Each structure stands twice: as C-alpha cells, then as structure tokens.
Amino acid sequence: MTSESILWNVAGWIVVVFIGLAGVIVLWKMLTSKAPDLATLLSETTADGNNRIDKASLSRFQFLIFTFVISTGLLYVIFQNKGFPEIPNSVYILLGISGGSYVVSKGIQQSQGSTQPAQPPAQQPPGPTAGRPPAHGAVP
Numbered sequence: 001m002t003s004e005s006i007l008w009n010v011a012g013w014i015v016v017v018f019i020g021l022a023g024v025i026v027l028w029k030m031l032t033s034k035a036p037d038l039a040t041l042l043s044e045t046t047a048d049g050n051n052r053i054d055k056a057s058l059s060r061f062q063f064l065i066f067t068f069v070i071s072t073g074l075l076y077v078i079f080q081n082k083g084f085p086e087i088p089n090s091v092y093i094l095l096g097i098s099g100g101s102y103v104v105s106k107g108i109q110q111s112q113g114s115t116q117p118a119q120p121p122a123q124q125p126p127g128p129t130a131g132r133p134p135a136h137g138a139v140p
Contacts, residue, residue, distance in 0.1 A: 012084030
C-alpha cells in the first residue's frame with residue numbers, strides 16, 4: 001500500500017466520521033426536541049401576492065434521495081471492505097446532475113421572483129388622522 005493510498009483512506013475516513021457525527025448530532029437534537037424545523041425539508045415556500053405557499057419540490061426530493069442512497073451505499077462498501085473504495089465517475093456525475101437540478105430550479109425561481117417573502121400590507125403610520133375616515137374629497 002503506497003503512502004498516497006493511505007492518505008486517501010485517512011481522508012475518506014475523516015469525511016465519513018465527520019458526516020456520521022453530524023448525523024448523530026442531528027438525531028440527538030431531534031430526540032431532545034431541539035431540532036431544526038424539518039417540516040419544510042421537501043417543500044419550497046413561494047410568495048403569491050401577500051400569501052405564502054408551500055409546494056412540494058421535486059428537485060429537493062431528488063437531491064435528498066440521491067444523496068442518501070449514494071452515502072448509504074458508500075458506507076456499506078466501506079464497512080464491507082474495511083477501507084475507502086474508489087468511487088466511479090458515474091457516481092460523481094449523478095450527484096452533480098442532482099445538485100445541478102436543484103441549483104437550476106432555485107435560479108429559475110429567483111429570476112421569476114417567486115421566492116420573495118410575502119410582504120405584509122402597508123400599515124398607516126400613527127398620527128393625527130389614524131383611525132378617522134378621510135376628509136371629504138381627500139384621496140385615501
């Protein structure tokens with residue numbers, strides 16, 4: 001085993017341990033009720049006038065599923081072979097396509113302005129006319 005392959009194995013294990021620890025922290029926070037809000041994990045909030053609408057996001061779902069499937073398969077291979085495997089380029093391509101579709105969908109939404117937060121209706125500032133009807137002939 002060359003020093004370069006040992007270095008790649010160590011780097012791979014560091015990444016796997018880091019991701020595993022992050023997962024354990026998220027699970028611990030979920031169990032102790034300090035978890036982030038996961039209700040909108042697979043949905044996107046869009047603004048339609050003054051209303052906020054949560055819609056299912058196919059790009060988020062695809063990105064989540066591809067990431068979980070590939071990471072689970074990678075962990076399985078690591079534990080079976082007791083070493084970090086060589087990852088085929090096709091796996092990187094699939095992850096790139098999945099992540100790219102998410103980025104493109106966000107870009108399309110930004111260009112359409114559909115992800116702008118809903119603005120509340122304008123409030124009349126407090127003053128001498130607050131609460132009184134407009135004067136005759138005045139434009140409200």
